[in-house]
Amino acid sequence: MNQKFEVAIIGGGVIGCSIAYYLAKEKMNVALFEGNQIGSKSTSAAGGMLGAHSECDGDFEVFFPFARSSQYAYSQLKEELNHLSGFDIGYRKGGILKLAYNESDRNGLRSILSQPTVKWLDKEAVREREPDVSSNLLGAAYMKDDVNVMPIAVCQAFAKSAQILGASLFEFSPVLDIQKKDNSFLIQTATSHVEAKHVVVANGVWSTTFFKQLGLDHQLTPVKGECLSVIDEKATLKHTIFHDHYYIVPRNNGRLVIGATMIENDWNERVSLSGMDTLIAKAKTMLPTVADMKLDSFWAGLRPQTFDQKPFIGHHPEEEGILFATGHYRNGILLAPATGQMIRDLILKRQIKNEWVEAFKIDRRQPLLLRR
Amino acid sequence: MNQKFEVAIIGGGVIGCSIAYYLAKEKMNVALFEGNQIGSKSTSAAGGMLGAHSECDGDFEVFFPFARSSQYAYSQLKEELNHLSGFDIGYRKGGILKLAYNESDRNGLRSILSQPTVKWLDKEAVREREPDVSSNLLGAAYMKDDVNVMPIAVCQAFAKSAQILGASLFEFSPVLDIQKKDNSFLIQTATSHVEAKHVVVANGVWSTTFFKQLGLDHQLTPVKGECLSVIDEKATLKHTIFHDHYYIVPRNNGRLVIGATMIENDWNERVSLSGMDTLIAKAKTMLPTVADMKLDSFWAGLRPQTFDQKPFIGHHPEEEGILFATGHYRNGILLAPATGQMIRDLILKRQIKNEWVEAFKIDRRQPLLLRR
Amino acid sequence: MNQKFEVAIIGGGVIGCSIAYYLAKEKMNVALFEGNQIGSKSTSAAGGMLGAHSECDGDFEVFFPFARSSQYAYSQLKEELNHLSGFDIGYRKGGILKLAYNESDRNGLRSILSQPTVKWLDKEAVREREPDVSSNLLGAAYMKDDVNVMPIAVCQAFAKSAQILGASLFEFSPVLDIQKKDNSFLIQTATSHVEAKHVVVANGVWSTTFFKQLGLDHQLTPVKGECLSVIDEKATLKHTIFHDHYYIVPRNNGRLVIGATMIENDWNERVSLSGMDTLIAKAKTMLPTVADMKLDSFWAGLRPQTFDQKPFIGHHPEEEGILFATGHYRNGILLAPATGQMIRDLILKRQIKNEWVEAFKIDRRQPLLLRR
Amino acid sequence: MNQKFEVAIIGGGVIGCSIAYYLAKEKMNVALFEGNQIGSKSTSAAGGMLGAHSECDGDFEVFFPFARSSQYAYSQLKEELNHLSGFDIGYRKGGILKLAYNESDRNGLRSILSQPTVKWLDKEAVREREPDVSSNLLGAAYMKDDVNVMPIAVCQAFAKSAQILGASLFEFSPVLDIQKKDNSFLIQTATSHVEAKHVVVANGVWSTTFFKQLGLDHQLTPVKGECLSVIDEKATLKHTIFHDHYYIVPRNNGRLVIGATMIENDWNERVSLSGMDTLIAKAKTMLPTVADMKLDSFWAGLRPQTFDQKPFIGHHPEEEGILFATGHYRNGILLAPATGQMIRDLILKRQIKNEWVEAFKIDRRQPLLLRR
Numbered sequence A, B, C, D: 001m002n003q004k005f006e007v008a009i010i011g012g013g014v015i016g017c018s019i020a021y022y023l024a025k026e027k028m029n030v031a032l033f034e035g036n037q038i039g040s041k042s043t044s045a046a047g048g049m050l051g052a053h054s055e056c057d058g059d060f061e062v063f064f065p066f067a068r069s070s071q072y073a074y075s076q077l078k079e080e081l082n083h084l085s086g087f088d089i090g091y092r093k094g095g096i097l098k099l100a101y102n103e104s105d106r107n108g109l110r111s112i113l114s115q116p117t118v119k120w121l122d123k124e125a126v127r128e129r130e131p132d133v134s135s136n137l138l139g140a141a142y143m144k145d146d147v148n149v150m151p152i153a154v155c156q157a158f159a160k161s162a163q164i165l166g167a168s169l170f171e172f173s174p175v176l177d178i179q180k181k182d183n184s185f186l187i188q189t190a191t192s193h194v195e196a197k198h199v200v201v202a203n204g205v206w207s208t209t210f211f212k213q214l215g216l217d218h219q220l221t222p223v224k225g226e227c228l229s230v231i232d233e234k235a236t237l238k239h240t241i242f243h244d245h246y247y248i249v250p251r252n253n254g255r256l257v258i259g260a261t262m263i264e265n266d267w268n269e270r271v272s273l274s275g276m277d278t279l280i281a282k283a284k285t286m287l288p289t290v291a292d293m294k295l296d297s298f299w300a301g302l303r304p305q306t307f308d309q310k311p312f313i314g315h316h317p318e319e320e321g322i323l324f325a326t327g328h329y330r331n332g333i334l335l336a337p338a339t340g341q342m343i344r345d346l347i348l349k350r351q352i353k354n355e356w357v358e359a360f361k362i363d364r365r366q367p368l369l370l371r372r
């Protein structure tokens, strides 16, 4: 193989596959290289919450509008991708209840509660919706629009739709090397090299290598997250419930996903006993009836974290042909559509909101205090 | 436990669970006993086609209208069950293309083609819809309404919805014995006995035991079916394709299900090498590109077959409190809603089409020639 | 099928398979009926300890000599079965350390420490052998002969060896009914009936049915046990460690098995979150380093418990042709060889220690206080 | 982490782990980096034959003595590794029967039959040993010493034993880069860099990258092999049977492994339907009874192939501190001990047979015709 493409994407997680989809829709000649199987890394580990509100953390300038636009895109993608690829992305309404056990919890929710799309529910109102939730509660912020999806299905649906629209997908093809060659780039895998006008680095927490190869000093650190799932035989949790970075997400298949630990700098993708322990304890405080539910399965994944916990989406500062789309940390599923659209717009030189360009650009300043 | 119920259902496959659902909707006090896990037997092995047309085999008197009413019920159940239980039953349009390789095949399709809901497509029309289908073709009968569902999801959705509506479900509880006691029946499991006014025997191919215990001589024979699934990476099969009892069903998760062998009187639920062999050969004649697809998984199940291949749905000839709903052979998924409704109507003494009562009743005559 | 056998065995767990083996060795014409797959129930859930000492609980009259003879049999079976069947039963030396955290624990070990085959080790001696064991310790009783095996391998090795010696094995064949017919018995399964001179009921916790069918009033109650396994990457536990009915067993494949909860009267064979919780907590008190180990898998099984926690091994009080071999509770793996030999000797009318006959006979007296 | 080691090994397949073991035994300070999990790639796919004779292909100068010495090493390793690590490597006698259906097959066996350790058996003698083998046979070459092992167990046993002897193992740590730094080398992974005096490149078919990075032009090509396993319920295959690169290997757990296809230059590690097809067909010609056996599982792996199908074992031609141990193609399990010993001896400057050094050295001549 020695082909030429307009764009070569490195990484077949939800980010790379979304990019492939949005570019293929523009009839661009795209190749995507995945070292393993499509969606088999961080993406398949995710809970699948589209937490525009719940993950916003006071950032109403950048994160929130970007996340909202992405969340909105999903409401259309669910039909669009199903129509093209036959995949069902497991879009599920219900929204998130962010629990407050006390006033301090409630204060933490204050800024998000100022949004018109978020409502405060007191204990009775919460327990009317979810009778099995802990009775220790003060109340909850109800974020109706923070629906959820099935992450691996989203990723595979993007990939297959892209393929149907003409993109070339290469699984089991780790990219080893990117080299400049005249006006384009040589992408080297174990077997082949292809040429491409643009290269998009989208291989999650493993992107550090390419920053380095391409003369940049950026580091991604993994934040390992462990999850388990249980069979919800009797109860019927209808909303995702959330407290202190832990959550219980109901799926369309009668399972509840309980997640997730946050273990910085651990590359090992297996689940530890102490992680299980923490998850079970935390789940019991939110939903006591969970103790009697039956274990279904368990897994872990690595969240790709940047220095300021915002993704890198933009051009290489000195090489316009190279783009990055990585570092989506806790929110890659949520942000995948908006990221795909933004990379498309960067390549096609369409207009993009300036705040987004600035916030996500590669050479943004590291706040002095966080520098290591 | 020593409880009393209005109805006790034996068997938690798709049939038993549908019955539980329709009775619970009427606010009846129902218990369902499953020896193993809900849906873990024949139900979880099924392809999921709702083949009202494709399986009709000329029987326009009874099978077809019954099957059509059941098929129609699904178009509403998909929302209804999702709303109640959160389950997605994987309802997928597309319909079935029943392939004809030659005139004799085409003749076999004649009667079904007389239906207004079925259309003949010649080779070009078929390959326009499905470009990868064998080029050896004469054409195909297109049965648009024969959509498909995800059988295990249907069954679990019925079960959980029933539970939400008040039914009691007991898994890992094989029923050992049914005894008359005054005006009701004693249901005996390994641990407990419960009393019930009505008993519905719905344990698939294992129902023979209870016919016997209850003084009847009916025998169900298993017809083992083996299946495999592959990952449809490139192609996008949109329709189920079908020939000579074999088929390829596209699922909502990028998998194709290839089924199924017909092995009479084999109780072993594992897949044999020769079964795999047959399936691969058969699939290649229908869709040659399948040879390059990657194997995903494999399984087998036992179809419950009666002497005339029609189900038994009705009262025990001498004990009105005992009902049977079993023997759904190749079409239990398709017929589950109509069966649930019919059992409900029998118990509530509502009106039922006479043809159906007659065709499915327990003591219908065995045609002399088939007797063994 | 309508065959005649000398002996029909009901149940293909470790007990039924051991019996089949010992009878087939005597060239008897044996059939074994298993409702599911060989060894798939309680047997496959077991830890595999041959705890003649650790489980003896002061019963030096009956349990201990019986268990020791069975333990001894294993030291020969490992070669014998491997030679015949090619199976490796995973026999692993090391023995058990029964931990004592305080004087009261130590007192509990007093009687067993009186045995010449058991040695007291103080804390230093324990930690010399197992440096990672809890430092909270007083010491441990070291039971060198309480080695362990791989239960499913033992069971399959018995089954296949029996088959090679001429026994007939029927999987997926639940026995429904046993009826007397002249001088022999009719065994009824869903498909077939066979005739046999002797019937051995060996279907674990599900044996209650047949006691009942055969006019007896004996009840087995399940005591569910949940387990998990972890990958022992760094440490190398060499001995099984044991405290208060919980244990950590090292296997030949780098896994540690952590077991087991004791949940009376629960027939559900899935693992609950609270069970996991308990196991993790208990394991951490014995081996703190376990917290960092990675979870491998989890499962549960039902121990068949009798009123006095001793097995039933003997003839039906009124029907000499019917025998029982069931109720092995926590020790069925350990006791399988001795049970197989005893049933063989009962059928062949060979001599058997009188204490054993008396202790395990079906109509032994239930101590008044335990009666319910 | 920023540690110093005497030797850094890249790749945790059977080759890297064997090297780690033999170096750790010499008390060297060793680190092993595995990108994924220990043994999860080609190694876990292997059949496990130690085919010194069956794979010799007339090369009695180099391959045969090297392979025999490695085969011999296993007969000791099985105890040694079990003692250290508790692992059972599944060493299983029986040997290989290389079948000849006709005179041409028999001629192909002529050279190997000249060895004193190989015996010709005519059809009757073969079928006396293996009654179910095809009756179409002329006879077979019997290679008694070509026993088999359980590859993943061997690899994990090497790894854990090395660790116990002091080696440091890093899983989920792909090495990205090797750089010279003064008298030693910097090994760069996603998270860390370590320094090492010696680097051993042992990452199987993925080694090409490092050849390249280190200024060499060597290419490994994958030869994908697909396998399946079946449950050998009735028959008891005692020997591995082999014909035309396909084989059936009996394992210690009642499974038969059927392998393996040879698909050049395919990096996709999944099993194709056409691969299954081929395996089933081939297995039936060797052992017709296989058709009725039940499928257990299926998998694929990539054999690392060099230009002349011999491994590269030796120093980098210009950098003595860099060593390669890769390209073991069809025989990495067989050759792992001898390779580990040879790398040890190269590093410790012990004496090694000159033929081996010459045959496996990195800059051996590529026969002109094969050059690409």
Ligand SMILES: Cc1cc2nc3c(=O)[nH]c(=O)nc-3n(C[C@H](O)[C@H](O)[C@H](O)COP(=O)(O)OP(=O)(O)OC[C@H]3O[C@@H](n4cnc5c(N)ncnc54)[C@H](O)[C@@H]3O)c2cc1C
Pocket (backbone or CB within 6 Å): A010, A011, A012, A013, A014, A015, A016, A033, A034, A035, A036, A037, A038, A039, A040, A041, A042, A043, A044, A045, A046, A047, A048, A049, A050, A051, A173, A174, A175, A176, A202, A203, A204, A205, A206, A224, A225, A226, A227, A259, A260, A300, A301, A302, A303, A304, A325, A326, A327, A328, A329, A330, A331, A332, A333, A334, A335
């Ligand atoms: C436990 C957990 C829960 C989460 N929950 C949520 C949630 O509820 N909502 C949400 O929005 N987000 C969630 N996330 C975050 C989300 O999963 C990630 O942000 C997202 O998956 C990142 O996608 P990605 O495509 O960048 O990375 P990945 O999915 O990791 O994909 C990167 C891909 O690149 C491939 N690759 C690596 N190196 C190479 C190479 N050299 N060549 C080719 N391919 C290569 C990898 O194999 C991989 O497939 C969660 C994460 C975790 C771990």
Ligand SMILES: Cc1cc2nc3c(=O)[nH]c(=O)nc-3n(C[C@H](O)[C@H](O)[C@H](O)COP(=O)(O)OP(=O)(O)OC[C@H]3O[C@@H](n4cnc5c(N)ncnc54)[C@H](O)[C@@H]3O)c2cc1C
Pocket (backbone or CB within 6 Å): B010, B011, B012, B013, B014, B015, B016, B033, B034, B035, B036, B037, B038, B039, B040, B041, B042, B043, B044, B045, B046, B047, B048, B049, B050, B051, B173, B174, B175, B176, B202, B203, B204, B205, B206, B224, B225, B226, B227, B259, B260, B300, B301, B302, B303, B304, B325, B326, B327, B328, B329, B330, B331, B332, B333, B334, B335
């Ligand atoms: C390969 C294959 C493909 C198929 N494809 C289709 C298809 O595409 N469309 C379609 O409509 N149909 C299809 N079928 C047929 C369909 O699967 C069956 O007709 C249907 O599942 C029967 O449902 P059931 O509930 O009667 O039986 P089951 O699903 O077998 O359920 C019976 C239940 O009873 C339980 N049980 C048994 N004994 C007892 C006891 N004593 N006490 C308590 N519980 C007990 C069992 O554990 C089981 O769960 C297919 C079948 C097979 C095998």
Ligand SMILES: Cc1cc2nc3c(=O)[nH]c(=O)nc-3n(C[C@H](O)[C@H](O)[C@H](O)COP(=O)(O)OP(=O)(O)OC[C@H]3O[C@@H](n4cnc5c(N)ncnc54)[C@H](O)[C@@H]3O)c2cc1C
Pocket (backbone or CB within 6 Å): C010, C011, C012, C013, C014, C015, C016, C033, C034, C035, C036, C037, C038, C039, C040, C041, C042, C043, C044, C045, C046, C047, C048, C049, C050, C051, C173, C174, C175, C176, C202, C203, C204, C205, C206, C224, C225, C226, C227, C259, C260, C300, C301, C302, C303, C304, C325, C326, C327, C328, C329, C330, C331, C332, C333, C334, C335
């Ligand atoms: C968590 C756990 C840990 C344990 N650890 C140990 C240990 O370390 N050492 C030890 O010695 N013991 C241990 N045990 C106990 C041991 O597992 C049991 O005592 C033993 O397996 C009982 O064997 P069995 O053959 O009687 O029962 P089972 O293994 O349950 O076999 C009974 C069989 O009968 C079949 N059957 C049921 N009904 C019918 C029917 N009607 N017709 C045909 N077949 C039927 C079932 O499918 C089953 O396969 C443990 C048990 C558990 C649960």
Ligand SMILES: Cc1cc2nc3c(=O)[nH]c(=O)nc-3n(C[C@H](O)[C@H](O)[C@H](O)COP(=O)(O)OP(=O)(O)OC[C@H]3O[C@@H](n4cnc5c(N)ncnc54)[C@H](O)[C@@H]3O)c2cc1C
Pocket (backbone or CB within 6 Å): D010, D011, D012, D013, D014, D015, D016, D033, D034, D035, D036, D037, D038, D039, D040, D041, D042, D043, D044, D045, D046, D047, D048, D049, D050, D051, D173, D174, D175, D176, D202, D203, D204, D205, D206, D224, D225, D226, D227, D259, D260, D300, D301, D302, D303, D304, D325, D326, D327, D328, D329, D330, D331, D332, D333, D334, D335
């Ligand atoms: C179907 C099949 C059957 C076979 N049967 C036999 C047989 O019967 N007998 C026999 O002797 N041989 C057999 N073989 C061949 C044998 O499996 C191989 O020769 C052997 O496993 C090669 O071992 P390895 O350690 O070199 O490679 P691998 O096992 O592939 O190990 C290489 C390791 O390197 C890791 N890695 C890759 N890149 C990096 C990096 N950058 N940094 C860190 N780690 C990295 C990989 O994750 C992998 O774990 C068979 C092979 C196949 C496929």
